[in-house]
Amino acid sequence: MRKLAAGNWKMNGSLAALAEVNDLIAAHPAPACEMLLCPPATLISAMAAIVRGSALLVGAQDCHTHSAGAHTGDISALMLAEAGATHVIVGHSERRTDHGETDAQVAAKAQAAQAAGLVAIVCLGETEAQRDAGTTLAVIGAQLDASVPEASTAANLVIAYEPVWAIGTGRTPTVAQIAEVHGFLRQRLAGRIGAEAAGVRLLYGGSVKPSNAAEIFAIADVDGALVGGASLKAADFGPIVAALSAA
């Protein structure tokens, strides 16, 4: 399986920030892993024009469940594909919190993405209170069952495990905690989509940076990362891509 280093710019970036993309491509013309950046929707077309012919892929951070219609302010997966996106993140914890997205909505978004020919990156993860209560695996298992479309394949699904308490905090789970969740996810996914589960990339996300990337990428069933803050600068994301390529 080809591993995946994915960056989520969240609501950050500008046309001027696209200079970072040129730097990243120049530093990593042919990485051993896949390399993806998901900028705000307004930058997808411009970024897609820059990366054409390079190893860098462009993705989006959300999509609507429908392909078109009266949904003011929303963007469909088909539109993202036309703009040059190959992937779309769905169900990020910030969208689940800020916009009240449910597992059922996340599943519908993932299905819309896959129908449009995009790879759906489905995010899940426990809150700190859920981890403290010892319900991490139950929470994650339920999210996976209800957010992953049944017809998913290794080619159109990526799962990102992002503990909510590790996002943007500088805190990361222990190696044993990440290994436990990723092993559980692989097994649970097999129960849902069968043999395809073996080829689905399972990303870890939450305070991944150059200094901890190699340790995280050495963990079994960690097939890459979904990186927030450290994906904004080529000088930070580049070393993470290099660490994954070497893993």
Ligand code: 13P
């Ligand atoms: P940070 O890498 O900034 O912790 O964000 C992780 C994340 O939410 C990626 O989607």
